Amino acid sequence: MVRRRFEIRTQPGFAFLALVTFFMLYLPIAVLVVYAFNASDSITIWGGLSLHWFRVAWNNSAVQDAAWRSLIIAVFAATFATITATMAALATTRTPPYPGLTFKYAFINQPLMVPEIVTAVALLIVFSRVKVWTGYSGLGYLIAAHTAFCIPFAYLPIRARLESMDLTLERAAADLYATPWMAFKRITLPLLRPGIIAGFMLAFVISLDDVVITEFVKSGGQDTLPTYMLGQIRRTVTPEVNAIATAFLALSVILVTAFFFINRQKN
Amino acid sequence: MSSAAEIARQTQQREIRNRWLLSAPALLIIFFAAIGPLFVVLAYSFMVKGDYGDVKFGQYSLDGWFSVFFQRDIFDDTLTLADAHLSIFWRSLKLSFFTTLLTLLLGFPTAYFIATRPRNTREIWVFLVTIPFWTNLLIRTFAMQQVIRNEGVVNSVLMWTGIIDQPLQIMFTDTAILLGMVYVYLPLMILPLYASMEKLDFRLIEAGYDLYAGRLQVLWRVIIPLVKPGVIAGSILVFIPSLGAYVIPRVLGGGKNLMLGNLIELQFGAGRNWPLGAALSITLMVIVMVALLFYVRNAARSGAQHG
Numbered sequence: 001m002v003r004r005r006f007e008i009r010t011q012p013g014f015a016f017l018a019l020v021t022f023f024m025l026y027l028p029i030a031v032l033v034v035y036a037f038n039a040s041d042s043i044t045i046w047g048g049l050s051l052h053w054f055r056v057a058w059n060n061s062a063v064q065d066a067a068w069r070s071l072i073i074a075v076f077a078a079t080f081a082t083i084t085a086t087m088a089a090l091a092t093t094r095t096p097p098y099p100g101l102t103f104k105y106a107f108i109n110q111p112l113m114v115p116e117i118v119t120a121v122a123l124l125i126v127f128s129r130v131k132v133w134t135g136y137s138g139l140g141y142l143i144a145a146h147t148a149f150c151i152p153f154a155y156l157p158i159r160a161r162l163e164s165m166d167l168t169l170e171r172a173a174a175d176l177y178a179t180p181w182m183a184f185k186r187i188t189l190p191l192l193r194p195g196i197i198a199g200f201m202l203a204f205v206i207s208l209d210d211v212v213i214t215e216f217v218k219s220g221g222q223d224t225l226p227t228y229m230l231g232q233i234r235r236t237v238t239p240e241v242n243a244i245a246t247a248f249l250a251l252s253v254i255l256v257t258a259f260f261f262i263n264r265q266k267n
Numbered sequence: 268m269s270s271a272a273e274i275a276r277q278t279q280q281r282e283i284r285n286r287w288l289l290s291a292p293a294l295l296i297i298f299f300a301a302i303g304p305l306f307v308v309l310a311y312s313f314m315v316k317g318d319y320g321d322v323k324f325g326q327y328s329l330d331g332w333f334s335v336f337f338q339r340d341i342f343d344d345t346l347t348l349a350d351a352h353l354s355i356f357w358r359s360l361k362l363s364f365f366t367t368l369l370t371l372l373l374g375f376p377t378a379y380f381i382a383t384r385p386r387n388t389r390e391i392w393v394f395l396v397t398i399p400f401w402t403n404l405l406i407r408t409f410a411m412q413q414v415i416r417n418e419g420v421v422n423s424v425l426m427w428t429g430i431i432d433q434p435l436q437i438m439f440t441d442t443a444i445l446l447g448m449v450y451v452y453l454p455l456m457i458l459p460l461y462a463s464m465e466k467l468d469f470r471l472i473e474a475g476y477d478l479y480a481g482r483l484q485v486l487w488r489v490i491i492p493l494v495k496p497g498v499i500a501g502s503i504l505v506f507i508p509s510l511g512a513y514v515i516p517r518v519l520g521g522g523k524n525l526m527l528g529n530l531i532e533l534q535f536g537a538g539r540n541w542p543l544g545a546a547l548s549i550t551l552m553v554i555v556m557v558a559l560l561f562y563v564r565n566a567a568r569s570g571a572q573h574g
Contacts, residue, residue, distance in 0.1 A: 006476070008469060008472050008473050008476055009383045009469060009472070010383065011376070011379060011482060011486060011490075012482060013376070014376035014379050014380055015376075015380055017373060017376035017377065017380075018376050018377040018379075018380030018381070020373070021373045021374070021376070021377040021453065021457075022377070022395060024373070024450065024453070025395075025396070025399050025450075025453060025454075026395075026399075027414060027420070028407065028410035028411050028413065028414045028450065029399065029402070029407070029410050031410065031413050031414055031419075031420050032406070032409065032410040032413055035413065044418040080296070083292075084292040084293035084296060085293055087289045087290060087292060087293065088289070088290040088292075088293035088294070090289055091285075091286040091287070091289035091290040092286070092290060095282075095286065098283045098286070099283070100283075100287070104290055104294065107294055107297060107298075107302070108293060108294070108297065110297060110301060110302055111297065111301045113555070113556075113559060114301070114305065114552060114555070115507070115508070115510065115511025115528070115551055115552065115555055116508075116511060116513070117511050117513045117527075117528040117531055117532070117548070117551070118305070118308070118511065118531075118548045118551060118552050119301060119304070119305075120513075121308065121531060121532075121535055121544060121545070121548055122304035122305050122307060122308045122548070123300065123304050124535060125304065125307055125308060125311060125541070125545075126303070126304040126307050128321075144296065144299070144300045145300050145301075147296050147300065148296050148297050148299075148300035148301040149301065151293050151296065151297060155293070205401055208403075209401075209403045209404065209405075211403075211404065211405045211514055212513050212514060212528075216535075226403060226405050229405055229406075229409070230405055230514070230517075230518075233405075233409055233412070233518055234518075241409065242413075245403075245406045245409060245410075248403060248406060249402055249403070249406055252398075252401055252402050252403065253398060253402075255401070256397060256398055256401045260394055260397070264390070
């Protein structure tokens, strides 16, 4: 009689539950994507495969505006967040503990700790006053708000990268009469690049995805793609929203995949 | 003439000052666009509400905080507990608790499954969890709506197989919110669980079996205690955003099944009671801080245990 080998790693039923979980994770996304290609006017009746709703969304000027605005805010917020986070990471790593170091960690990570809705109403209160005082109601508020909550996301990978680098090369550069700025430009920055790219991409995705804070901070006519979709979902839904969501989803998947491969190369 | 020690001290001082200057831009942005406004919220919670929203500056009152828990009858001025608010608090706590429990029940086996795959395929499974994690929360909520609505996939399949002949009304119920939150926050549970299971020493499990432990005993007495930090981290990561959820109940719960996030929004919109909204925000933040403190204390303790 052949006895099956006793496998110490398996737990009964775990594999099954895991597969159920993966099915659950992807079923809604699959439904969403499939219905984006629906030819019929309603999301309930299947009318055959078509790109009709992608064309409708593409030609919708409100969608174009919102997409542009999302992109502009994300580019600016991610850039500011990455630059300031890189500086902050340089200031908080590769050093013996100094007064205020823990305070800085706590401060930089703070946006992660507070519920988004609380930050959102706080910014609503403050910015609505500032808008009245200054008369300015442009995209600056959204960019500032996005920059603030993107900083911790940009900071994490940059700090992680810096912590794995020691100061030997910079010291060698200094011994060879490089100025601190030269050493930074020629040694630190190139070595830090993967961390900076990762940080920028995280910040970019986080900014692009934000709904709650944008919804509260935006002035009239400043819809981003997510707040535009939130508004549409409450009204009658046509597969146009599916098409927008699918395009958005594709962008996220591309970014995450790129991120995955950049990270893998690094290791 | 200064001594060598004096020069060293001065260099160190300059170094620290430079490090403060270098971190100043990030700290200032976070102060002005994240932390500072929270103090304004605190101040607003003690002011008199304006007639058309906002507050009356310089007029202070405890009404905002008072109406978090109580309401005054407009006819006979009697005080009663604010049932509407308390039931929303209760719903938020209840739904967040069940979300955490369900994500744990599904996430634990999933993380374990991934951790026991061969090394080269593990990355791909983790990647499959990461994709929904980085997908826009609103899109995932909307996707869930399409699955559970009356003409959605679940109802179509159930009706087609003849199990039911009327569509189940899932949308605009607490169940819809719960399903949505479980779906959306599942990756937040799986990823930290996996991080601690990846480091699991399977020789300890083997030792358990050698000592005649059964499958369940090994699970309860060996595996779970070893991955406890991951369980706590995952639970906190799911519980906190659930408590402050705003988009999910708004899309799936409709206008009646509010959670705390929606109640707060309501005060700044149609409710026109900013002090109450501010007081509710501070309350939510305090609950979250307590949960985080619990986590930090536990993390410190288990860190001390495992060196």
